[in-house]
Amino acid sequence: MSVLLGENEACQALAQLKGRAGSAVPALRKSLHSDDLWLRIKSADALAEIGKPAIVSVPEMIELLAQVDPKQDPRGMQQRYFTFALFDSREGLLGRSLEGVDRQQLYQAVRAGFCNK
Numbered sequence: 529m530s531v532l533l534g535e536n537e538a539c540q541a542l543a544q545l546k547g548r549a550g551s552a553v554p555a556l557r558k559s560l561h562s563d564d565l566w567l568r569i570k571s572a573d574a575l576a577e578i579g580k581p582a583i584v585s586v587p588e589m590i591e592l593l594a595q596v597d598p599k600q601d602p603r604g605m606q607q608r609y610f611t612f613a614l615f616d617s618r619e620g621l622l623g624r625s626l627e628g629v630d631r632q633q634l635y636q637a638v639r640a641g642f643c644n645k
Contacts, residue, residue: 536567539567540570542574543570547578547580549578552574553578553584556585572589572610573609577619579621582621586622587630593611604644
């Protein structure tokens with residue numbers, strides 16, 4: 529019996545594998561730029577769950593967190609979920625350390641996040 533997973537379900541499965549899914553980081557990084565909002569969110573969540581092997585995705589996740597698209601994402605869901613993926617104290621990629629993070633890029637993302645209502 530074969531089981532076919534959609535992209536969102538695949539992200540959820542990879543998140544469950546945590547660090548063992550490190551080889552999926554390049555594909556997940558590509559999915560961060562999908563036209564599908566929910567796929568971008570699930571990809572960010574999976575990267576956060578993968579942890580240290582996914583730290584290479586931090587700069588582009590911060591950049592994406594700073595982007596605001598009121599027409600396609602009027603409720604700012606991407607910002608909210610990317611904030612969790614990056615800064616959650618337990619599971620976030622930057623939850624324990626900001627070492628190596630470009631401060632200017634980080635400040636832009638934080639300012640954009642503060643505008644999210």
